[in-house]
Amino acid sequence: DAKTTQPPSMDCAEGRAANLPCNHSTISGNEYVYWYRQIHSQGPQYIIHGLKNNETNEMASLIITEDRKSSTLILPHATLRDTAVYYCIVRPATSGTYKYIFGTGTRLKVLA
Amino acid sequence: DVKVTQSSRYLVKRTGEKVFLECVQDMDHENMFWYRQDPGLGLRLIYFSYDVKMKEKGDIPEGYSVSREKKERFSLILESASTNQTSMYLCASSRTGGGDTQYFGPGTRLTVL
Numbered sequence: 001d002a003k004t005t006q007p008p009s010m011d012c013a014e015g016r017a018a019n020l021p022c023n024h025s026t027i028s029g030n031e032y033v034y035w036y037r038q039i040h041s042q043g044p045q046y047i048i049h050g051l052k053n054n055e056t057n058e059m060a061s062l063i064i065t066e067d068r069k070s071s072t073l074i075l076p077h078a079t080l081r082d083t084a085v086y087y088c089i090v091r092p093a094t095s096g097t098y099k100y101i102f103g104t105g106t107r108l109k110v111l112a
Numbered sequence: 113d114v115k116v117t118q119s120s121r122y123l124v125k126r127t128g129e130k131v132f133l134e135c136v137q138d139m140d141h142e143n144m145f146w147y148r149q150d151p152g153l154g155l156r157l158i159y160f161s162y163d164v165k166m167k168e169k170g171d172i173p174e175g176y177s178v179s180r181e182k183k184e185r186f187s188l189i190l191e192s193a194s195t196n197q198t199s200m201y202l203c204a205s206s207r208t209g210g211g212d213t214q215y216f217g218p219g220t221r222l223t224v225l
Contacts, residue, residue: 034213043116043202043216099170100147100204100214102155 003027004088009107012082018075020106022088025069031092033064035073036102037084044087044102047073078110115139116217118203124223131190133220135203144186145204145214146170146178155202161186162208193224 005023012018024033032051036044048055048062050071055062061074075082087105091098119134135144145160147170157170159178167178175197179187186205190197201220206212 036216041200041219041221043219046213046215049213098212098214099145099157099160100155104154 003090003101004103006086006088006103006106008104009109011109011111012075012078014080014110014112015077018078018082018108018110020073020075020086020088020108021070022073023070024088024090027068027090028092031090033062033068033071034089034091035060035062036087036089037082038087038105039081039084047086078108080110080112082108083110084108116203116205116215118201118217118220120220121218122221122223124225125190125193126225127194129190129193129224131193131222131224133188133190133201133203133222135186135188135205135217136184137186137203137205137215138184139205139207139215140183141205141215142183142208143206143212143214144180145206146176146186146188147202147204148172148199149202149219150199158188190222193222195224198222198224 032049034049035047038044050062064071085105085107087102116137125131146158147155149155156172161167161180177189203217204214206214
């Protein structure tokens with residue numbers, strides 16, 4: 001079972017920031033938060049991950065609350081190409097061959 | 113840039129045929145995975161491999177086998193394709209170590225008639 005809860009869908013205006021929330025209230029101290037997205041009929045694309053601190057890369061920013069029970073993925077200037085299903089995953093830091101469990105994700109629609 | 117490629121994006125086969133799905137990664141990753149993705153069921157792990165010639169069953173290995181003769185290549189074999197194996201098949205790879213990210217290929221949409 002997925003250990004995360006996400007809203008099923010969200011809309012965002014093109015050019016605005018898209019803020020996608022994720023609840024992971026049972027997260028353990030050694031578990032990372034990962035975000036992927038999947039554009040229709042393609043494989044999941046890695047976006048970003050974090051453990052405790054906020055993270056930023058060329059695609060997005062990840063804000064993790066201090067108690068680590070929730071996080072928010074931020075796409076700073078959403079474009080039509082960001083329309084996709086976004087998945088939030090928690091997984092152990094020590095792994096090797098960890099089986100990814102994707103929940104139902106959030107279907108983000110970026111509107112022109 | 114990390115790269116995982118799959119031999120076909122779309123494949124149509126007949127019931128009873130033997131089907132080979134190939135996956136290649138260019139990142140020198142130790143671990144490789146085969147998942148299938150179906151609406152409402154999410155991703156399900158079929159098999160994974162942590163080294164050349166090594167393999168482990170995932171959650172749904174029945175009807176499938178795998179082969180890993182070289183580090184960069186992981187093949188999924190459907191011994192006798194059936195209609196319930198119609199699905200999107202996703203390959204992924206990762207290095208061994210803490211926090212290893214899995215990188216996915218573009219997927220193969222297989223239809224078995």
